[in-house]
Amino acid sequence: MPDITVAAAAVAAAESVVSLPDAELIRGASAGLAEAREELARRYRGPAYVLALQLLGNREDALDVVQEAMLRLFATLGRLTPGRAVRPWLLAIVRNQARDLWRRQRVRRTEPIDGTGEGLAAELIARAPDPEEAAGREELRRRVWRALSRLSEDHREIVVLRDFHGLSYEEIAHVLDIKIGTVMSRLHAARRQLRARLSEDGRHA
Numbered sequence: 001m002p003d004i005t006v007a008a009a010a011v012a013a014a015e016s017v018v019s020l021p022d023a024e025l026i027r028g029a030s031a032g033l034a035e036a037r038e039e040l041a042r043r044y045r046g047p048a049y050v051l052a053l054q055l056l057g058n059r060e061d062a063l064d065v066v067q068e069a070m071l072r073l074f075a076t077l078g079r080l081t082p083g084r085a086v087r088p089w090l091l092a093i094v095r096n097q098a099r100d101l102w103r104r105q106r107v108r109r110t111e112p113i114d115g116t117g118e119g120l121a122a123e124l125i126a127r128a129p130d131p132e133e134a135a136g137r138e139e140l141r142r143r144v145w146r147a148l149s150r151l152s153e154d155h156r157e158i159v160v161l162r163d164f165h166g167l168s169y170e171e172i173a174h175v176l177d178i179k180i181g182t183v184m185s186r187l188h189a190a191r192r193q194l195r196a197r198l199s200e201d202g203r204h205a
Contacts, residue, residue: 022086030077041070044087047165048094054160055098057149065101069093088171095157095175102153147197155190162187 017025017039028036048069052062072093073086080089148156161167161175172187173180 023082026077026080026086029074037074040073040086044073044090045070047087048090051091051094051160051165052098054148054164055095055153055157056101057145061101065094065097069097072097085171087165088167088174091161091165091167092175092177095161099153143198147194150197151190151193154186155193158183158187159190159194163191 017028017033017035020028020036020039022040022043025036025040029040045066048066049062052065052069053059056062056065069090073090076089076093080086148159151159158172158176161172162169167175169180169183172183176183178186
């Protein structure tokens with residue numbers, strides 16, 4: 001009977017944290033509450049993985065980066081300013097971890113995108129229900145990834161943060177540790193370069 005009571009209490013605790021706002025979860029996680037940490041991880045592990053995958057182009061590297069980033073997130077929650085959003089904070093950690101990995105490896109291997117499973121192409125654009133439309137979107141995924149992979153690191157990450165993760169200019173400025181004016185000018189240049197890469201890819205298709 002005690003085991004059943006403990007199990008019921010655990011389920012109730014898990015269900016209660018799901019509805020909590022991030023601020024409450026942060027307080028709970030900072031105090032060592034496992035359920036709060038698990039809920040934060042559930043909410044933000046996905047976006048963190050997508051960003052790591054988009055920046056690194058390799059599943060194993062992305063998973064390693066996200067695992068380390070989540071540990072660092074929990075270790076630095078006490079430095080998170082009250083009211084500050086968790087996602088930009090975590091994405092900043094992911095971005096820095098990805099850059100560190102880039103510097104360590106120097107030469108990265110990028111897995112080919114085959115349009116199946118958990119490939120990066122499937123992460124970029126939602127699948128379409130109509131077969132013909134799905135085929136068109138699949139080709140667009142391939143073209144977008146090829147174009148992104150040919151951008152400079154600075155341009156790729158700012159396009160990904162703005163256009164795929166929807167961060168505001170202010171949030172991007174925090175993630176990249178640059179001024180908002182620099183965000184705007186760099187994003188403009190990056191989008192122009194991306195359009196040029198997509199145009200080149202279309203001519204050679």
